[in-house]
Amino acid sequence: MKSTKSAIRYAKALLELSIENSNLEEVSSDMKRIVDSSNETNDFKVFLNSPVIKTDKKIEIMKVLFIGFEKLSMSFIELITKNKREYLLIEIAEAYIYLLKKHQNIVPVSIRSARKLEKGTLDEILNKMKSQVEGDFELSEEVDESLIGGFIVRMDDKQIDASVLTQLNRMKQELAN
Numbered sequence: 001m002k003s004t005k006s007a008i009r010y011a012k013a014l015l016e017l018s019i020e021n022s023n024l025e026e027v028s029s030d031m032k033r034i035v036d037s038s039n040e041t042n043d044f045k046v047f048l049n050s051p052v053i054k055t056d057k058k059i060e061i062m063k064v065l066f067i068g069f070e071k072l073s074m075s076f077i078e079l080i081t082k083n084k085r086e087y088l089l090i091e092i093a094e095a096y097i098y099l100l101k102k103h104q105n106i107v108p109v110s111i112r113s114a115r116k117l118e119k120g121t122l123d124e125i126l127n128k129m130k131s132q133v134e135g136d137f138e139l140s141e142e143v144d145e146s147l148i149g150g151f152i153v154r155m156d157d158k159q160i161d162a163s164v165l166t167q168l169n170r171m172k173q174e175l176a177n
Contacts, residue, residue, distance in 0.1 A: 007088045011095035014076055015103065023070055028100050030073035031093040033066065038090045049087045058086060105135030112142045113151040114163070125153065 018027040037044045047053065047061070059081050066074065080086055101108060111117065111125065126137060133155070149164035 004088065004091060006085070007091035008095045008099075010080065010085070010088065010092045011099055014072075014092070014096055015099050017072060017076075019103075021072055023072060024100065026070040027073050028097065030066070030069045031096045033069075034089060034093040035097065037065070038093075045090065048089055055081055055084070101138065106138050107133050107135045107155060108138045108140070110140045110142065110154045111151055112144045112147065112154075112163075114143070114145055114147040114149045116143055117141070117151065125151070129153070129155065 014027065015024075018024050047058070053061075059078050062077055062081070063074065066077070069077075077086075077089065080089065080092070109126070109129070111122070117125075122139075122141075126139070129137075147163040147165045148168070150162045150167075152163055152166075153160040
C-alpha cells in the first residue's frame with residue numbers, strides 16, 4: 001500500500017474515532033465509496049487537487065457527491081478540506097481500509113498464475129502461508145498468461161515468485177554473464 005505519512009496519520013485517527021463511535025462498517029463503506037469514485041473517473045482526483053475551486057464550494061460539492069455518508073465520515077471530510085488536505089482524501093480512504101483490515105486481522109493475499117489454479121493447489125499454497133501469519137486471508141486471484149507457468153503470491157510486503165517466466169529470465173541472465 002502506497003501512502004504518505006500524513007495520510008496514514010489521518011486514517012489512523014479516523015479509524016480510532018470510528019472504533020470509539022462503534023461505526024466501523026459504515027465508515028468503511030464510505031471510504032470504499034471514495035476509493036471507487038477515484039477509480040471510476042480521473043475527474044474526482046482533478047477536483048480534489050484543484051486550487052481554483054474554493055474550500056466552501058468543495059465541501060458543498062462533496063456533500064452532494066457523498067449523500068448518505070455517516071456523520072463522522074462527512075465531518076472528517078469537511079475537516080480535512082478546511083485544513084487544505086483534501087488532496088489526501090483518496091490516500092486516506094485507502095489507508096483507512098488497509099488499517100481496518102489489519103485491525104480485524106484480515107491479511108490481503110493476491111495470487112497471479114498462468115492459469116486458474118485448482119482448489120487443491122490453492123489450498124496447499126494458503127496452508128503453507130497460514131503458519132507464518134495470524135488472521136484470515138482475503139484472497140484475490142488473477143490469471144496472467146505471460147507467466148507461462150507457475151504463480152506469484154503477494155502478501156503485505158512479501159512476494160513469492162514461482163513463475164516460469166522469472167525462472168527463464170534468471171537463466172537468460174546467467175547465460176549472458
